[in-house]
Amino acid sequence: MLILFVKAEAFKDDVDQIGANLLMDYIGANQGSEMFRIVRQEMRAAYDPRSDFVVMNKNQAILSLSATVEAERWPEVHTKIREIYETSRAGGIERTGLKIQHDQLNRIYFNRFFSDPVWGAQFYLTEHPTGADGTITFPLFEALEAVSLDKIVAKSEEHLPPLDDFLLILIGGGIAPAEALKSNGYCSLPKNTPLSFCLDALSNVQS
Structure with a gap:
């Protein structure tokens, strides 16, 4: 069973985006995350439980949490993912773990910007869609450098x-x-039916 939580999110500014990115990474982005530690190592319930934070535009991103588990265990794992997320959202965060995620995100951003031309160009266009005159600045990089982990928590x-x-x-x-x-x-979702069937149905319910 694939368990997937997904949401499109808009952030009020770069600090808000960096805060969300670091918290999502803390929850499940890699081997040092809470989902990896609990869902994989303690529960042995999923090989690659993870969170993702995919930047789509300026201060906009897709947030997701996922795990592929044995069918009969999905309610148990679903409950545990919810617990991990809600505990983190309530501030139950281990500072050392968050610091590790901050250092790693910092390396990823700078390494990709300087070593991946396509990613760097896309990032530049996200920050300056109409171009820039004079000194070029990247507020998201500045926010990542200056962020206070205590304030994020x-x-x-x-x-x-x-x-x-x-x-x-x-x-x-x-x-x-x-x-x-x-x-x-x-x-x-009926068999052999695109996901848009349910997306349309749920949109009509909410509207």
Whole structure:
């Protein structure tokens, strides 16, 4: 069973975006994350549980959490992912782990900017879609350099949206979702039907 939470999110500024990025990384981006430590190592429930933070535009990104698990264990793993996310959003964060994620994100941004021309050009266009005169600045880099980890933790609830705002996608076997999950909007996708079927149905319910 694939468990996938996904949400498009807009941030008020670069500091807000960096805060959300670091918190999502802390939750599940790599081997030092909470999802890896708990879902893979402690529960041995998924090979590659992870979070992703995909920048789409200036102060806009796609946030996701995912894990592929044994069908019969998906409710247990779903509950644990929710617990990890909500604990982190409430400020239950180990500072050393967050510092590791900050250092790694810093390296990734600068290494990709200087070694991947396509990524660097896309980043430049995101920051300066109409070009720039004079000194070129990258506020997101500046925010990443200057960010206070203590402030991120203190404002973690502001940086991350509630998990109930995410679209939950379940693909595979296992028991049907409980009524509590269905109550916030539910669509069962017929076989050989594009995902847009459910996206349209859920959009009509919300509107």
